[in-house]
Amino acid sequence: MDLVGHLEPSQIIAASQATNKDQLLRDLAARAAATLKLDARDIYLAIKAREALGSTGLGGGFALPHARIEGLQHMFGLFARIARPVPYDAIDDVPVDLVFLLLIPAEAGGEHLAALAAISRQLRERGCAGRLREAANADELCGILRGLQHS
Numbered sequence: 001m002d003l004v005g006h007l008e009p010s011q012i013i014a015a016s017q018a019t020n021k022d023q024l025l026r027d028l029a030a031r032a033a034a035t036l037k038l039d040a041r042d043i044y045l046a047i048k049a050r051e052a053l054g055s056t057g058l059g060g061g062f063a064l065p066h067a068r069i070e071g072l073q074h075m076f077g078l079f080a081r082i083a084r085p086v087p088y089d090a091i092d093d094v095p096v097d098l099v100f101l102l103l104i105p106a107e108a109g110g111e112h113l114a115a116l117a118a119i120s121r122q123l124r125e126r127g128c129a130g131r132l133r134e135a136a137n138a139d140e141l142c143g144i145l146r147g148l149q150h151s
Contacts, residue, residue: 007145013080014138021088028101032078057090062123066102076103098132122148
C-alpha cells in the first residue's frame with residue numbers, strides 16, 4: 001500500500017508550530033484522532049510508548065513515528081512539515097522538520113514493516129527533502145508526495 005502517494009491535503013500539516021518533540025507528537029495525535037474519530041490521548045500514548053523503545057528520527061531532518069492503535073481499521077498516514085526544526089533524538093542528532101506519522105491497526109501482522117520501509121525510501125529520495133521544505137502550502141506538499149510514487 002502506497003500511503004505517501006495517497007495522502008490527501010487534510011492529511012498534511014504544512015507548517016506545524018510545534019517547538020519540541022512532545023508537542024509535535026501531541027499535535028500529530030490530535031490531527032489523526034480528528035480524522036479517524038478516535039481518542040487523541042490513546043494515539044499519543046501509543047506513539048510515546050513506541051518512541052520509548054527507540055527514537056524514530058531517521059536522520060537528515062526526517063522522522064517516521066509509528067504506533068499500533070486499538071480500533072483502527074486500516075493503516076493511516078499523516079505528513080507534517082515543522083516551521084522550525086525540533087530536537088528529536090534522531091540518529092544523527094539533526095533536529096527534525098519533516099515527519100510522516102504511520103498508524104497501524106493493533107491486530108495487524110507485519111505488513112506495516114513494508115510500509116515503513118517504503119515510506120522511508122520515498123521520503124529519502126534524492127532532492128525530496130529540498131522540495132518538501134520549499135513547498136508553499138499543503139497542496140504543493142501533497143503534489144510532491146503524490147509524485148514520489150512515480151519517480
